[in-house]
Every structure is written in structure tokens, then in C-alpha cells.
Amino acid sequence: MEKHYPAARALFEITPEIEHLAELCEKNTAIDKELYTKYEVKRGLRDLNGKGVLAGLTNISDIIAKKVVDGQEVPCEGELYYRGYxxxxxxxxxxxxxxxxxxxxxxxxxxxxxxxxxxxxxxxxxxxxxxxxxxxxxxxxxxxxxxxxxxxxxxxxxxxxxxxxxxxxxxxxxxxxxxxxxxxxxxxxxxxxxxxxxxxxxxxxxxxxxxxxxxxxxxxxxxxxxxxxxxxxxxxxxxxxxxxxxxxxxxxxxxxxxxxxxxxxxxxxxxxxxxxxxxxxxxxxGGANIKVTQMFEDMKKNVHDWEDKDEVRQYLCDLLDKKAFDQKGLIYGMGHAVYSVSDPRADIFKTFVKQLAAEKGYEKEYALYETVEHLAPEVIGEKRRIYKGVNANVDFYSGLVYSMLGLPQALYTPIFAAARIVGWxxxxxxxxxxVDKIIRPAYKALAEHRDYVKMEDR
The missing domain is CATH 1.10.580.10 (Citrate Synthase, domain 1)
Structure with a gap:
């Protein structure tokens, strides 16, 4: 960038001054996590079980992840409906x-x-x-x-x-x-x-x-x-x-x-x-399917025997312990904000992934995906406190499908957008x-009110 834009070098560097200001920013934007519980804030507009705060009504699509049995909500196989179908x-x-x-x-x-x-x-x-x-x-x-x-x-x-x-x-x-x-x-x-x-x-x-x-x-x-x-x-x-x-x-x-x-x-x-x-x-x-693909590329390099479940399990543990891949502590493609038993889109995908894998010669890769799908919920349950089930979501298999189709990774998320623009x-x-009302939820202010301090007194 310097070669083409030398006069603006500072625009693209994290200078010592920026690092100092960032520390100040972090210090004064941090909020004690316990306060979210104290004030009953629904972080992510969801409760601890992942259920979203009701913010609107829609006729367009419906997601079913729970059913009422004996008066209580229990997780069920996921269902998705478009306009009731x-x-x-x-x-x-x-x-x-x-x-x-x-x-x-x-x-x-x-x-x-x-x-x-x-x-x-x-x-x-x-x-x-x-x-x-x-x-x-x-x-x-x-x-x-x-x-x-x-x-x-x-x-x-x-x-x-x-x-x-x-x-x-x-x-x-x-x-x-x-x-x-x-x-x-x-x-x-x-x-x-x-x-x-x-x-x-x-x-x-x-x-x-x-x-x-x-x-x-x-x-x-x-x-x-x-x-x-x-x-x-x-x-x-x-x-x-x-x-x-x-x-x-x-x-x-x-x-x-x-x-x-x-x-x-x-x-x-x-x-x-x-x-x-x-x-x-x-x-x-939407960018999750790229992360899934990149995670599996790293896994294939570092897991020597893809059929060895213990070796795959160890890699998944390393992921959660922030020792593998991008050190974010996540197993990409696993878990969903709503579904806890199964994602119906992943179920449909999986049927055709197997067919495409056989045609394209990707049987070994497909078997590795299946192994991770089975092991990941166990490993996550052992390592993390979870409030609902964990299952493979649609992104888990979509990346594999796109790679088998020879689609470039740069277009994985845009293809998602080419579809989702219909829903939007x-x-x-x-x-x-x-609705003729602007959406404007509330945030509770925590900063104490202070008196203004003149420049010479700071």
C-alpha cells in the first residue's frame, strides 16, 4: 500500500499512539459481565437458553426448535417453514x-x-x-x-x-x-x-x-x-x-x-x-461457511489419520482450548442460535453432500465431516457450560458443497447473500x-454523572 499511497502511510498502521488510545478505549468501555445479569439484560436479544426476545411479527418464515410436551417446552428436531410450507x-x-x-x-x-x-x-x-x-x-x-x-x-x-x-x-x-x-x-x-x-x-x-x-x-x-x-x-x-x-x-x-x-x-x-x-x-x-472450510483445511493438515476418532477429538479439544486454527476457541459450523437438536437445512444438505462426494471423489473428506459432526457436541459439552443442545448448522456442510462444486471461497458468503436478498x-x-414506528430498544446507562473539569485542572 505504501508504494501506491505513500503520503497516507499512517492510515494503514497501528502506531504507538493508536495502541495507547486503544488501551484507553478498552479501559473505559469495559462493562462488568455480572451487571448484565443484575439488570436482566438479554445479551444478543436472547435469554440463557437461546430464546430470542419477541421483537416483531412475521408471515414469511417460521422456525420450530421446541415442542410443548406435558406443558413444558422440550427440544425437538428442527423445522423450517416458508409461508407455512x-x-x-x-x-x-x-x-x-x-x-x-x-x-x-x-x-x-x-x-x-x-x-x-x-x-x-x-x-x-x-x-x-x-x-x-x-x-x-x-x-x-x-x-x-x-x-x-x-x-x-x-x-x-x-x-x-x-x-x-x-x-x-x-x-x-x-x-x-x-x-x-x-x-x-x-x-x-x-x-x-x-x-x-x-x-x-x-x-x-x-x-x-x-x-x-x-x-x-x-x-x-x-x-x-x-x-x-x-x-x-x-x-x-x-x-x-x-x-x-x-x-x-x-x-x-x-x-x-x-x-x-x-x-x-x-x-x-x-x-x-x-x-x-x-x-x-x-x-x-454468513461468513461462517468460509470459517468452516478453513478450519477443516487446517484440520486435514494437522490430523494425520482422519479415521482416528481420538486424534480428531484431540484436535477439537485444541480448538476449544484456543490452541488450534485461529485460536478463537470455536468449532465453526456447530451450534445455532435457535436449533438445538438438528438444523433442517443441514439435514437436506447432508443427503446431497453424500451423493456429490461420491461423484466427485470426496468420500474421505465427507467421512471426516461426519466424524466431526458426531464428536463436536460431546467435546463442547465436556468443555463448556451450555444451556441447550449443540448440532451441525447449515454452514457446516455448505462450505464442503461449494468446494466440491469448485466455487471460489471468495464467493461463499456472496452466494448466501444472493439467496438471502429474497428474504430481506x-x-x-x-x-x-x-409497522410505521422506528425500532429503538433501550440501553441502561452505567456511567456516573460528573462535573466538567477545565483544561488547566485536568
Missing amino acids: NIKELVKGFLDADHYGFEEITYLLLFGELPSEKELKKFHDTLVERRTLPPNFVRDVIMKAPSRDMMNSLSRSILNMYSYDAKADDTSIPNVLRQCLNLISQFPMMMVYGYHAYNYRMGEDLFIYAPKPELSTAENILMMLREDRQYTNLEAKILDMALVLHMDHGGGNNSTFTTHVVTSSGTDTYSTIAAAMASLKGPKH SAHRLEELKN
């Missing part, structure tokens, strides 16, 4: 019918009903006609200063779309729907073109392919991503299923709640979706329709 039945439906599900389930989440064949065809055509970017957008926005992080690149592209929209600030339902349909359709292009633009800057060949109208969203992603434009039917079907599984997950997940919060302020669609993108980027949310759109529309 079980996700497993929806996936089975479009797989049995041998058609792609992204467009059909997008219609369902946005409009509340499963489309007829005629409605689906018309909706597909609506999305196709919006698979275009403004003139010179690729050159003027995407190709300029491409980011090594695709989520940041995408957020910038989305925010720049504001400049091309004459009705950018109109928050009426028809206009916001128009904007959302545009972004859903344009997102795959922004994602893939941003990836190619960065690679071009790094010295690789540049190829930009326009989406084909006859292809599904999943097919177009694979076609635009690969220089030879080739992909197999199984690859496209599994990517399509991954998009459907990631589309929505209740109103309380971090990025969707961000969508509600930002929408409640009255701001525009582009700012709202960019804010949701910033949330999803985090490694505790549905929730933005729901917030605008039903």
Missing part, C-alpha cells in the same frame, strides 16, 4: 418435478402463495428482463478499485444503484417491490463480475458473460463464473437447492433484523440491503406495510 416438502416438490426452485420459492416468499405454472413462467420472464445493469456500470463501478472482499464490492455496487434510480427514495410498496426485483435479478451479475474484476486486477484473464434468458439463476451463476461456461446438471441443481435453503430464516437472524431496523428508519432500499450485506459478512453469520426483500416489504 415445510422446507423439506418444498425442496422435495421441485426436485421431484425436475425443475429449478429458486424462482418458484422467490415468488412464494415475496407474494405468499405458490405460483401456478403460468404465474411462474410470467414471473421468470419478469426476472429475466431485469437481468441487466445500467450502461457502463461494469466499467464505471465494478471495474473501478475492485475489492479483495466480494461482500464489500457487492455493497458498493448496490449503493451505487441509488444513483441510477430516479425514484430511489420512494418507499411505496410498488416502488420498493420494483427495486427488490431488480436487485434480486442483478445480484448474480454484480457478484460474478466483481469477482472477475478483482482477479483481472491480480493479473488473470478477464471474461464477462451476459446471463442467458433461458437459464435459471443457479445455471447463470455457474455459466458466468466459469471461463468455459460449462456445468453439469447435478452441479446446477445442488447450487439451486443451496440458494433455496438460504433464502430466509425468520425475522430475528442478524441480517434480517438489520433489514427491519434500517427499514423502520424510513431509508431507501439500496441503503437497507447494503446494511443487511454488512451484517451477513460477519464470520458469526420480503421482510422489508412486510415492515413497510405493517
